[in-house]
Amino acid sequence: xxxxxxxMPGGTLRERQRAETRTLILDAALTLFDVNGxxxxxxxxxxxxxxxxxxxxxxxxxxxTALLFDHGPSRSSDLHVAKxxxxxxxxxxxxxxxxxxxxxxxxxRERLGQMFDSDGLKLRQLRVILAEPALRVQxxxxxxxxxxxxxxxxxxxxxxxPDDLAPRVLAAAFTEAIWIILERWAADGAAAERLPxxxxxxxxxxxxxxx
Amino acid sequence: xxxxxxxMPGGTLRERQRAETRTLILDAALTLFDVNGxxxxxxxxxxxxxxxxxxxxxxxxxxxTALLFDHGPSRSSDLHVAKxxxxxxxxxxxxxxxxxxxxxxxxxRERLGQMFDSDGLKLRQLRVILAEPALRVQxxxxxxxxxxxxxxxxxxxxxxxPDDLAPRVLAAAFTEAIWIILERWAADGAAAERLPxxxxxxxxxxxxxxx
DNA sequence: TGACTATGTGTCATAGACTGACACAATGAC
DNA sequence: GTCATTGTGTCAGTCTATGACACATAGTCA
Numbered sequence: 141x142x143x144x145x146x147x148m149p150g151g152t153l154r155e156r157q158r159a160e161t162r163t164l165i166l167d168a169a170l171t172l173f174d175v176n177g178x179x180x181x182x183x184x185x186x187x188x189x190x191x192x193x194x195x196x197x198x199x200x201x202x203x204x205t206a207l208l209f210d211h212g213p214s215r216s217s218d219l220h221v222a223k224x225x226x227x228x229x230x231x232x233x234x235x236x237x238x239x240x241x242x243x244x245x246x247x248x249r250e251r252l253g254q255m256f257d258s259d260g261l262k263l264r265q266l267r268v269i270l271a272e273p274a275l276r277v278q279x280x281x282x283x284x285x286x287x288x289x290x291x292x293x294x295x296x297x298x299x300x301x302p303d304d305l306a307p308r309v310l311a312a313a314f315t316e317a318i319w320i321i322l323e324r325w326a327a328d329g330a331a332a333e334r335l336p337x338x339x340x341x342x343x344x345x346x347x348x349x350x351x
Numbered sequence: 352x353x354x355x356x357x358x359m360p361g362g363t364l365r366e367r368q369r370a371e372t373r374t375l376i377l378d379a380a381l382t383l384f385d386v387n388g389x390x391x392x393x394x395x396x397x398x399x400x401x402x403x404x405x406x407x408x409x410x411x412x413x414x415x416t417a418l419l420f421d422h423g424p425s426r427s428s429d430l431h432v433a434k435x436x437x438x439x440x441x442x443x444x445x446x447x448x449x450x451x452x453x454x455x456x457x458x459x460r461e462r463l464g465q466m467f468d469s470d471g472l473k474l475r476q477l478r479v480i481l482a483e484p485a486l487r488v489q490x491x492x493x494x495x496x497x498x499x500x501x502x503x504x505x506x507x508x509x510x511x512x513p514d515d516l517a518p519r520v521l522a523a524a525f526t527e528a529i530w531i532i533l534e535r536w537a538a539d540g541a542a543a544e545r546l547p548x549x550x551x552x553x554x555x556x557x558x559x560x561x562x
Numbered sequence: 563t564g565a566c567t568a569t570g571t572g573t574c575a576t577a578g579a580c581t582g583a584c585a586c587a588a589t590g591a592c
Numbered sequence: 593g594t595c596a597t598t599g600t601g602t603c604a605g606t607c608t609a610t611g612a613c614a615c616a617t618a619g620t621c622a
Contacts, residue, residue: 152619153618154570154617154618154619157570157618182606182607182608183607183608183609184607192572193573194608195571195572195573196572198610199570203608203609204608304556305528306556306557308527309525309527310524311527312526312527313520313524313527314520316519316520316523316524317520320516320520345515346517346520364588364589365589365590365597365598365599393578393579394578394579395578403600403601404600404601404602405579405580406580406581406600407599407600407601409579409580409581410599413580414579414580415579
């Protein structure tokens with residue numbers, strides 16, 4: 141059952157096994173979702189596919205939906221956290237002369253493609269989400285999770301408090317914009333080179349709309 | 352069990368009974384949520400409180416969360432639909448010289464207070480939602496439901512397609528703004544006369560932030 | 563290497579949201 | 593009053609999720 145873990149770097153055998161099992165679950169789940177649809181795939185199906193009990197599944201993922209919002213194989217356990225703060229730091233670090241829209245756009249152009257490119261994971265998740273209308277709503281939640289952080293970054297640029305209205309509203313607006321971009325990108329076949337164009341287009345529209 | 356239905360206008364006895372049961376369920380549920388919290392109130396608790404089986408509960412409400420997003424006693428069954436389209440029509444009908452922000456603000460000043468004032472229902476729902484962090488996320492969904500409509504109204508004003516970016520982003524931004532307004536309003540004690548002030552304040556901030 | 567501890571796993575039992583099927587009761591129409 | 597329509601309770605069952613316990617595996621220390 142355990143496959144060659146030797147080529148994976150990292151801590152103890154346990155940690156490597158855990159990471160391996162996690163990716164096995166995630167991969168099996170996304171495949172099953174793809175074939176049978178999210179609703180018609182039970183947690184037991186997933187567990188069976190990996191050869192674990194469904195009880196064990198819940199020791200790896202808090203819920204079935206967590207599979208869709210998981211940030212990668214968590215090779216090093218908080219890699220994505222680092223990535224996230226990097227992104228926020230990048231937003232804050234953009235030249236003060238730039239508007240928030242310009243700053244965010246620049247950061248997205250640099251990093252959004254990378255995010256969806258590194259492995260196919262995020263794209264596969266995105267596709268499942270887009271396929272099931274009920275999930276699109278929940279997906280907003282996943283973005284929503286990051287909104288406070290985004291609002292914080294905006295607040296820093298604006299010299300305001302993160303709970304103030306402007307940062308939060310801007311975060312909501314741009315979160316929606318990113319969502320639309322990803323939607324269209326996936327619908328267009330998810331070609332990596334399309335992403336920058338879509339970002340440009342979207343942000344131009346937003347600027348025009350908000351101005 | 353059935354209480355004096357005679358003073359309620361409306362169609363057949365069956366319809367009146369149904370409407371009555373519906374409000375009984377809704378009222379009992381919100382009371383229980385208030386006392387024991389949303390999570391610790393089971394559907395069976397609610398059903399017991401009304402004197403129906405939990406199976407019957409699900410014949411009135413699609414889900415437990417539906418209780419929080421239900422639009423009133425549905426005396427006349429699609430009253431809220433009418434209200435909703437009225438609101439959208441009002442947005443479209445505002446003078447063309449107004450910006451979208453101004454138009455929406457004017458409509459909200461006219462109608463938002465009314466919406467939360469007519470009966471205590473929406474405020475009670477709002478309080479439950481705000482009390483339980485997990486629900487705040489779902490609440491976004493409920494607003495989200497109406498976003499396409501809002502986007503449509505905006506699109507009409509902008510002379511754009513409802514699926515275009517600008518209307519959707521604007522809808523997201525203003526939905527968030529409304530949400531923030533309601534949050535603060537509830538936190539402030541939900542005094543009816545505070546609402547217009549909060550609306551003014553919020554929209555001023557948004558305009559300043561977006562400009 | 564062998565014992566000892568920590569951690570992971572399966573099994574079992576259970577709660578809680580929801581759904582389908584069926585029998586029975588109440589309503590509305592004639 | 594008869595008869596079709598519709599509402600309700602009961603029962604059984606699915607699926608997500610969690611707690612308890614026993615057993616197995618990995619990490620540690622002598």
